[in-house]
């Protein structure tokens with residue numbers, strides 16, 4: 215007999231690992247990727263491949279030459295950042311811009327804070343917002359979705375349903391009239407709308423959500439709070455004045471709300487730790503998204519909303535504690 | 548829907564290999580070593596010396612205070628010496644070593660197997676008999692049982708809860724006891740109820756023991772004040788706080804004892820020992836020990852005299868497997884890794900788990916990815932990742948504020964963490980330190 219191992223309890227482990235969770239998220243993103251390739255064809259493939267490869271490469275280079283660490287690019291997290299970045303940008307974005315986005319996402323958004331688990335903001339969103347500010351024209355010309363186009367930058371572009379709505383409302387049109395000019399709810403849900411490469415198809419993202427819930431990668435709290443609060447807030451506005459505000463279903467189904475609520479807001483390290491904190495965080499995102507979409511300068515607000523709420527996470531974590539055992543006073547019979 | 552506790556919990560693989568294995572009496576060894584500290588509280592004081600003749604059941608070490616326990620000889624023979632031995636923790640502790648000669652029992656012990664249902668002892672006599680018999684919590688906590696049976700003044704006990712959960716993977720001693728000694732456990736329950744002056748008892752059994760639930764339910768039909776509560780399988784349901792929450796939906800406030808919510812919890816094995824002490828005058832000198840493991844050729848439940856060398860059990864279970872990497876006293880979640888197999892079985896030995904090499908080592912730890920899974924599983928509603936950080940940084944006041952002392956050391960957090968972070972190791976350290984600080988404050 216060799217010598218006995220002595221270590222404190224517990225002596226067994228669930229077998230869960232960082233990789234299992236990260237690759238689980240990647241699997242959950244695949245339906246959205248498929249829809250994105252179907253809608254934007256070659257463009258989606260080029261953008262996604264560029265973003266993923268450059269995110270991994272930058273992480274590797276930074277770890278190797280700047281931080282002198284073991285590389286962690288195979289843990290799946292850099293791939294997720296790459297995928298999410300790709301899903302948040304137009305599918306005809308020039309390659310060099312994508313590479314800059316990846317550098318900002320990984321270099322500034324993730325590694326400068328100490329890598330996986332330490333980033334206060336969602337890295338992909340850091341990259342995306344940087345690009346939006348630096349390349350506003352390229353970042354807001356959206357290719358029109360059509361079945362499997364075999365082209366990349368040479369595509370027809372058009373407005374997203376959200377921007378159509380915003381502009382029309384600003385010109386005093388009635389929301390009900392605008393709804394006829396944009397895809398139906400069913401089409402929106404199936405992803406037949408203009409927009410970023412991977413954000414459109416609610417159904418694909420819900421599939422991914424189901425998978426992540428089943429695998430216990432995330433809990434329902436944040437996505438539900440985000441989508442629910444957008445629905446309630448826009449519903450309230452629409453109920454108060456249907457002539458000025460678009461109906462809630464339109465807001466829920468268009469733009470990047472589903473992608474943001476399910477994949478971006480749930481990023482482990484930039485979201486609160488407790489369930490209660492997650493609900494507050496999600497409601498904050500929902501309310502801010504609507505505020506930006508309806509009252510702000512941009513047609514879409516989910517990215518900013520998430521980044522703003524990311525900044526509140528340390529505060530939420532400090533004051534919102536999980537329900538402790540025994541807090542509930544004992545019921546005396 | 549089956550009941551369970553409200554917060555957190557995990558479901559590790561059960562691996563109950565020794566389930567359904569009849570309890571076998573392990574042959575009496577040729578020498579036993581009886582540590583004088585086998586319980587929580589003051590070590591017992593030896594009252595025998597080298598050369599003294601003892602019988603099975605002779606008092607050999609006396610309780611040294613209210614929170615302490617008597618120790619009786621599990622064998623007949625001659626005291627060889629009173630000396631230090633290496634115990635389960637690897638430290639040298641005093642013990643009484645007895646050379647065995649025959650198997651002669653004290654005359655006043657009733658050795659018949661006949662069920663004695665009538666309870667003639669008064670509550671005071673019951674508590675006294677339990678104290679005299681040296682009974683301690685046999686689930687592994689080893690808290691002297693007579694202390695738990697003495698309800699403090701000003702408090703009332705409303706319900707007795709019997710812990711038959713055996714939520715630790717691998718262990719099966721309590722399960723098998725219910726199958727073989729169910730009647731005795733029922734009477735034992737009534738005895739404890741009488742001592743506590745309560746008219747209600749609940750036996751909590753997890754749903755992975757359907758045969759035990761059925762058997763106990765059929766027995767309980769003739770004891771209207773005892774109900775069987777089948778519980779959803781969920782670790783750590785055997786924790787006192789979790790079990791009370793599961794059975795009667797009351798949560799003990801932080802830092803308080805079960806009696807605060809009107810409950811007293813006893814383990815089924817302990818209940819059997821109470822029956823034997825009160826009805827048969829038999830002190831606690833033997834117990835059922837599960838010996839098991841993936842590579843163990845004969846996983847078993849052995850009725851073992853206290854002081855029997857662990858090696859005897861291992862031999863009886865088919866010998867130590869080639870690939871042994873770790874030997875654990877208790878279950879895989881809360882048990883202690885043993886330094887060697889050359890130690891005696893004590894009152895708290897609920898089981899011995901032999902783990903193969905490839906499972907013995909932990910995976911290297913990675914960054915905390917803030918997945919919050921440790922929070923999700925914590926049955927006490929704590930934030931293990933944070934407790935580990937503050938313990939590591941030695942911010943003790945923050946640790947106290949974050950309720951570190953509420954941690955029941957169930958290990959669910961470390962079990963779950965995808966980054967294999969040794970959360971509980973750090974939390975234990977923090978608890979030790981914060982406990983020290985709190986004690987120095989009240990002084």
Ligand code: SF4
Pocket residue numbers: 924925926927928929930931953954955956957958959960961970971974
């Ligand atoms: S060991 Fe402590 S902190 Fe970890 S899950 Fe159990 S009670 Fe919670």
Ligand code: SF4
Pocket residue numbers: 914915916917918919920921922931932963964965966967968970
């Ligand atoms: S389970 Fe591990 S990785 Fe996840 S939050 Fe807790 S400590 Fe961090």
